[in-house]
Amino acid sequence: MRALKNPFRVRGRLLPAPVAPGSPVAEARGLRVRLGQRPVLDSIDLTARAGEVLALVGPNGAGKSTLLAALAADLPAEHGEVRIDGRPVTDWSAAELALRRAVLPQSAALSFPFPVADVVRMGRAPWAGTERADEDDPAVASAMAATEVTEFAERPFSALSGGERARVALARVLAQRAGLLLLDEPTAALDLRHQELVLRICRERAAAGDAVVVVLHDLGLAAAYADRAAVLHDGRIAVAGPPAGVFTGELLGAVYRQPVEVFPHPRTGAPLVVPTRDA
Amino acid sequence: MTTSSPEHIRTGAATAPDRTPAPKPRRSPAFALTAGLLAALLVCCLLSAGLGAYSIPLGDVLGSVQHRLGLGGAALDRVGESVLWNVRLPRVVLALLVGASLGCAGALMQGVFGNPLAEPGVIGISSGAAVGAVASIALGLSFFGNWTVTVCAFAAGLVTVLLVYALSRSGGRTEVVTLILTGIAVNAFAGALIGLFIFFADNAQVSQITFWQLGSLAQATWPKVLAVLPCAVLGLLVAPFHARKLDLLALGERPARHLGVDVERLRIVLVLVVALLTAAAVAVAGIISFVGLLVPHLLRMANGPGHRFLIPGSALGGALVLVVGDLAARTVADPAELPLGVLTALFGSPFFFWLLRRTRRKQGGWA
Numbered sequence: 001m002r003a004l005k006n007p008f009r010v011r012g013r014l015l016p017a018p019v020a021p022g023s024p025v026a027e028a029r030g031l032r033v034r035l036g037q038r039p040v041l042d043s044i045d046l047t048a049r050a051g052e053v054l055a056l057v058g059p060n061g062a063g064k065s066t067l068l069a070a071l072a073a074d075l076p077a078e079h080g081e082v083r084i085d086g087r088p089v090t091d092w093s094a095a096e097l098a099l100r101r102a103v104l105p106q107s108a109a110l111s112f113p114f115p116v117a118d119v120v121r122m123g124r125a126p127w128a129g130t131e132r133a134d135e136d137d138p139a140v141a142s143a144m145a146a147t148e149v150t151e152f153a154e155r156p157f158s159a160l161s162g163g164e165r166a167r168v169a170l171a172r173v174l175a176q177r178a179g180l181l182l183l184d185e186p187t188a189a190l191d192l193r194h195q196e197l198v199l200r201i202c203r204e205r206a207a208a209g210d211a212v213v214v215v216l217h218d219l220g221l222a223a224a225y226a227d228r229a230a231v232l233h234d235g236r237i238a239v240a241g242p243p244a245g246v247f248t249g250e251l252l253g254a255v256y257r258q259p260v261e262v263f264p265h266p267r268t269g270a271p272l273v274v275p276t277r278d279a
Numbered sequence: 280m281t282t283s284s285p286e287h288i289r290t291g292a293a294t295a296p297d298r299t300p301a302p303k304p305r306r307s308p309a310f311a312l313t314a315g316l317l318a319a320l321l322v323c324c325l326l327s328a329g330l331g332a333y334s335i336p337l338g339d340v341l342g343s344v345q346h347r348l349g350l351g352g353a354a355l356d357r358v359g360e361s362v363l364w365n366v367r368l369p370r371v372v373l374a375l376l377v378g379a380s381l382g383c384a385g386a387l388m389q390g391v392f393g394n395p396l397a398e399p400g401v402i403g404i405s406s407g408a409a410v411g412a413v414a415s416i417a418l419g420l421s422f423f424g425n426w427t428v429t430v431c432a433f434a435a436g437l438v439t440v441l442l443v444y445a446l447s448r449s450g451g452r453t454e455v456v457t458l459i460l461t462g463i464a465v466n467a468f469a470g471a472l473i474g475l476f477i478f479f480a481d482n483a484q485v486s487q488i489t490f491w492q493l494g495s496l497a498q499a500t501w502p503k504v505l506a507v508l509p510c511a512v513l514g515l516l517v518a519p520f521h522a523r524k525l526d527l528l529a530l531g532e533r534p535a536r537h538l539g540v541d542v543e544r545l546r547i548v549l550v551l552v553v554a555l556l557t558a559a560a561v562a563v564a565g566i567i568s569f570v571g572l573l574v575p576h577l578l579r580m581a582n583g584p585g586h587r588f589l590i591p592g593s594a595l596g597g598a599l600v601l602v603v604g605d606l607a608a609r610t611v612a613d614p615a616e617l618p619l620g621v622l623t624a625l626f627g628s629p630f631f632f633w634l635l636r637r638t639r640r641k642q643g644g645w646a
Contacts, residue, residue: 074533098539111393111529112584122527126539176538 013095015130016085016179018209021051025180025211026071026101030080033063033070040066041235044080048180048211053202055222055243056215058232059256064215065106065184067232071213072103072182084180098126101180106188108169113156116168120144123175135177143174146201148194162189170198174205181205183214187221199225219273223247231255247271309588312581316595323599324375327606328367332614335359335367370499374601376511377496377560378570382597383518384556385571386578386589390525391549392447394458395576396634399557400568402447402458403465407439408432408554408561410472413488417476425506433510433558439465440550440557494565494620496605503563510559514552515594521549522586529584567620569627570597576634 019025024047031044041063048054048071056064069075070082073089082089085100092100102123110119120143124136144150147167152160157168166189173181183202187195199221202212206227216222222229223243230240233255239246249262252273259276329335335355343363345352354360381399388397388404399405411431414420423430447454447461473492477485490497524545527535536542560567574596575589582588601619608617 072537074536094536094541095539098537101537103534103537105531105534109531111531112395112579114526114529114584118526118583118585119530122530122538125523125527128523 013093013099013130015132016100019050019085019179021209022049024048024083025050025085026213027083028067028071028080029083031067031070031077031082032079033066033075034078035066035075039078039235041070043236044070046071046230046237046240048213050179050211051206051209052227053206053212053214053225055226055229056213056232057217057219057222057229058238062232062255063235064232066235068103068182068184068213068215072101073097074103095126098176098178099130100178101182102173102176102178104170104173104181104183104186106184108165110157113158115154115156116149116160117144117153119157119168120149120171120175123172126176126178132177139175139177140171143171146174146204147171148197163191163194166190167194167198170201174201179210181210181212181214183212185215185217187216187218195221219247219252223271223273224268244269244271247273309582309592312578312588312592313595316592316599320375320595320599320602323602323606324371327371327374327602328363330606330610331362331367333358333362335363365500369501369504370496370605371602372504373496373499373507373563374605375598376504376507377564377567378598378601378604379515379594380507380511380556380560380597381567381570381601382574382593382595383515383571383590384553384560385597386575386586386593387518387521387525387549387553387556388571389575390528390586390589391546391553392444392458393529393531395579396572396631396638397458398569398572399553399560400566400570401572401631402443402462403469404436404439404443404553404557405561405566405568406466406469406473407442408436408558409492409566410439410469410476411435411558412491412562413473413476416488416491417480417484419484425502426509429506429510429558429562432562433554436558436561437551437554439469440554444546444550490618491565492620493618494567494623495608495616495618496564496601497609497616499563507559507563510555510562514556514559517548517552518556518594519587519590521545522590525549525586525590526584565618565620567601567623569623569631570600572634573627573630574600576630 026048028044028046031041032039033041044067056067058064066075070077073082073084073092084092084097089097117140120140121136123143124133124139127133127136144153147170149164149167149171152164157165160168166186170186173183186198190198195218202214203225206212226243228241229243229246231238231246231251238255239251247262249260252262253259261274261276262271264270265272325337325340329337329340339355339359340363342352343355343360346354355363385398388399389395409432411434412428415428415431420427420431443461443465447458449457477488480488524535524540527538527540528542528545532542575593578589578592578596582592604622605619608619608622611617
């Protein structure tokens with residue numbers, strides 16, 4: 001039965017086609033977003049490419065999370081547009097978008113005490129009824145193993161600590177196996193080891209051909225793991241490019257209103273950013 | 280989490296995702312629960328059909344049912360047959376319909392609001408529907424014949440759900456306090472409207488309204504069963520199809536949308552279904568509160584919060600509670616009859632209180 005159907009359409013949904021490395025997966029063009037009366041983003045031009053980790057950095061209130069939400073099609077553009085997989089986000093249905101992009105929210109909440117394994121499995125919901133529903137079990141298992149949450153698979157989500165919840169939420173997002181990962185501060189609640197773990201996962205996903213956009217506060221992490229970084233300042237992109245070129249003491253000092261020193265790591269050469277402190 | 284015994288410190292940076300098999304889902308007790316509920320429901324229905332002022336032995340009940348179905352058996356004498364088929368059975372069927380509607384509406388409402396304290400009675404939907412029903416009685420409306428009370432209850436109930444929904448949500452979430460306070464306000468306003476209608480009603484209508492308001496199945500007849508059947512059955516049939524989406528909605532609105540759920544549509548459909556179910560229950564039985572709170576909660580404790588079992592399970596559980604409750608209401612104070620709504624509130628309120636305390640403890644205050 002299934003073989004007779006058009007393989008690219010399942011129940012009216014257009015399934016995503018493979019994307020070549022380096023081709024744009026999500027694009028914002030001349031994007032302006034207003035929240036209430038306040039313009040939060042303006043003149044944003046940004047492209048997330050397959051096989052690349054793109055870090056969004058900037059001070060509090062610069063518009064990082066808003067930009068991520070706009071890329072996720074949560075917020076409407078007042079001007080300009082956002083494209084995913086080459087089509088304006090407004091042309092996709094919710095079900096089709098769910099096959100193309102996965103979003104990790106800043107804080108993970110759950111109204112009812114579902115067990116962890118069930119929460120991760122929710123990430124597979126978009127694929128129900130498609131051929132890739134066969135991947136459900138391995139996708140859930142590998143996402144849980146990668147985020148190190150397998151050992152509390154049976155515990156209710158509500159019984160976990162903040163850091164454990166954050167990892168479970170990430171596992172759910174990974175299990176979705178979408179070509180575009182939008183992660184809003186995935187490291188905020190995590191200890192040192194798990195911060196590194198999460199960014200290694202980002203790199204692995206990029207190496208596997210996904211586009212990863214990640215909001216980060218830690219400039220050191222951004223410098224070490226991102227292919228490109230976009231520094232947001234007052235709702236605009238101040239500068240974007242490889243971290244080694246973008247993270248200069250002058251620019252970061254001005255954007256963060258805090259003098260910083262930037263110097264290369266003695267072994268890896270990645271830029272280290274340290275606030276200027278009195279000796 | 281923060282243990283630092285040596286075996287917990289794993290060294291080495293590489294953590295390639297090992298291909299361990301997916302953790303086997305626990306064998307859930309859903310099947311056993313469903314079977315148990317169905318069996319209990321069957322037994323209680325038969326008991327309820329037999330017990331009462333005019334007692335009919337179980338064998339005779341079965342015989343008469345068989346006879347009517349053309350499967351052998353034997354009819355009872357004239358009185359027995361009349362009691363069974365014109366008094367007891369419509370009452371049992373009505374209890375089933377009302378109970379299933381209330382249980383299901385409670386489970387749906389909690390899922391839509393993402394709040395385990397949401398229940399048609401507590402947050403004022405039942406009172407709202409009651410306003411419509413009282414208005415139709417007091418004003419002597421009859422434009423839909425037999426269905427008039429149900430239709431009016433549905434219309435008023437729908438307006439109330441939408442109102443409560445709009446008032447109690449902020450920033451995509453429903454806080455417990457906001458929800459309960461909204462319920463108080465809506466209940467008060469509905470009470471005032473009902474009072475106003477009673478004030479303008481004549482004596483016969485007043486006694487009819489008062490008795491109806493206490494919540495009772497005493498006046499069950501087949502036409503009344505027919506009057507609520509379409510609402511209840513439609514609601515009960517549509518509800519289970521949205522179970523998976525309700526599971527996803529537990530993550531919050533945006534995450535549910537990120538997983539492909541058309542949240543706006545889901546919400547509209549489910550609000551309509553809740554209004555249908557509540558109207559079905561309120562139109563015949565008045566305000567019977569706490570069934571929709573108690574039943575889904577107990578089932579969640581037994582089988583977890585997954586809606587695929589919770590929604591049909593709550594319908595079964597609600598039906599069971601009402602059949603048993605109605606049996607108790609008309610037998611414990613024999614020959615007098617307790618109003619069913621009074622009985623459920625008597626047991627439901629302490630439970631609600633306990634639930635509130637527990638929620639509060641978990642949140643560390645109301646903030």
